[in-house]
Amino acid sequence: MPPKTPAKPTGTGSTATTTGASNRVGKPKPKSAAPKLTRPKPGQLPKHYRRAVFKEKGGDLSLEMVELKPPGANEILVKVEACGVCFSDTYSQYNAHNVEFPLCPGHEIIGRVASIGSNVVSWKVGQRIGSGWYGGSDGTCFNCHNGYFQMCENGVVNGVGKNGGYAEYCLINQEAGVVVPNNIKAEIAAPLLCAGVTVYNTLKRANLNPGSNIVVQGMGGLGHLAIAYGRAMGHRIIVVSRGKTKEQDAYRLGASVYIDSAKLTPETLPEAIKKTGLISLAITTAPKGEVISPLVTALGPEGKLMVLSVPEGGEQPLPVSVYHMLIRGLTVGSWPSGHSRDSEEAVSFAVLNGIETWTDAYPLEKANEAFKHMLSGGSKYRTVITMPK
Known part of the structure; x- marks a missing residue:
């Protein structure tokens, strides 16, 4: 488990980081501007999107703008509405799974399907979707054969082993998709996918x-x-x-x-x-x-x-x-979270019984502030990052 106290901050926490540089000797070129985030026409996807990332072990979150990539054959591109902030996101901060930085955390993801891969047949564009700690499984190991998909020996964790939901868009594996009803607010539903x-x-x-x-x-x-x-x-x-x-x-x-x-x-x-x-x-x-x-x-x-x-x-x-x-x-x-079907049950049960998560909400621009708020214990119950409409 990573230490509770984060390392000395090294970033600004909210400043875009994309810059250009000259390769020539002599007169330097001015820094190139970051890609502009233009509003796409209805039905179109943007060329770039914003996300909050850790760039080094123990560092702060910073905003960056990156190219929007299409989903792979078994992936779903999600337009994120909200993502919960969990203490387990420190596993991303300290790179527990030894993946490459920059790394976008977040495993309590609520949004809508923006695009689907060629092998995806159970989801359609515009459908409400979520994804939690369980980010995918091989379906072939002993644990998967016995129904313990979230305990897969080769499983992946959203926001820890792959980029997560502190972003305007994210990619999830199709088996990790959770059906989320339309009649529950994103910031209320997000923490239900973990806690x-x-x-x-x-x-x-x-x-x-x-x-x-x-x-x-x-x-x-x-x-x-x-x-x-x-x-x-x-x-x-x-x-x-x-x-x-x-x-x-x-x-x-x-x-x-x-x-x-x-x-x-x-x-x-x-x-x-x-x-x-x-x-x-x-x-x-x-x-x-x-x-x-x-x-x-x-x-x-x-x-x-x-x-x-x-x-x-x-x-x-x-x-x-x-x-x-x-x-x-x-x-x-103990019990380790749950797989997609478990999460669907938990969300449906909450909706039917009027269970609502009590949350503090922050916009994406204040992702680092939200993360520190959670770490400090300042969040009375749960903290959530919300995305622009």
């Missing part, structure tokens, strides 16, 4: 009886959606969060109980949770060593603890009471 599908799959696969007690620890981007999805699935939600600032929001989202962990110790937290009822599932979205052990201790028989994010500061051991796991038959696990 939303992650908590949706976690809750769905827990196989709980209606009315089960679920603890949601950490009330940020993942946590606020876990509350909303869990309540919509008919469960009773107990929120564990530090401080009182988000208490009223928790109740608005559907929580039944709010526990301020700042007033408790690791020793007293389990008892406070147990007083709310028999806990079938605990979801931790802000895992820390001092929180994990109390959550395990608070679980009822055959309870499950699901860890849905990397601990702050990167990989680190998380203490778990093996004794409590043995005597109560407990399970500790």
Whole structure:
């Protein structure tokens, strides 16, 4: 996991970077102007588009204008409406998959089909489309054969292994396309393709009886959606969060109980949770060593603890009471986002049940500001970059 603190900024964060230079010795030529972004006629595509990119490991985002390329045979060109900003985008910033810079991040993409490749038969121009963390799979490995496409041994991640959605246009693999209804705003739908599908799959696969007690620890981007999805699935939600600032929001989202962990110790937290009822599932979205052990201790028989994010500061051991796991038959696990069909389910469920992501929106010109806002923890829930109409 890349470090939380970004490296010393090296770019302006919002300045176009395309320049020209003279190859002659002697009198230099003036710098050539960046390509002008002209408005195309209806039905036409522009020759160039803007995107926000990392140009070096640990650097800032900067805007650049690049040539618009047609989709390959199995690709879809998407005119982006909005793209979510996720902490996992630091994998792009620090080039976790060792691809070439410049690299355009973004894996919570909502837009419309602008053009399709010759082998694409399931999509048409103008159709609403999205794409999430899952950016494509080989379809032949063991994991794919068993339906775990997002765990493909040779899979690709949007915005990490290939250019993503911090852009006016982007290319996605056809198998990574997600059908998105027209009756949901782009900035609300975008985070559902990562945070939303992650908590949706976690809750769905827990196989709980209606009315089960679920603890949601950490009330940020993942946590606020876990509350909303869990309540919509008919469960009773107990929120564990530090401080009182988000208490009223928790109740608005559907929580039944709010526990301020700042007033408790690791020793007293389990008892406070147990007083709310028999806990079938605990979801931790802000895992820390001092929180994990109390959550395990608070679980009822055959309870499950699901860890849905990397601990702050990167990989680190998380203490778990093996004794409590043995005597109560407990399970500790995780779930990695979802594939296209999972995302379609998560979005459809949200639309049908009135679940909306709470977001802070920034225009593409302020992509670097949006990214830093997310890193600083300034985003109360989710941050989204929106594109010109």
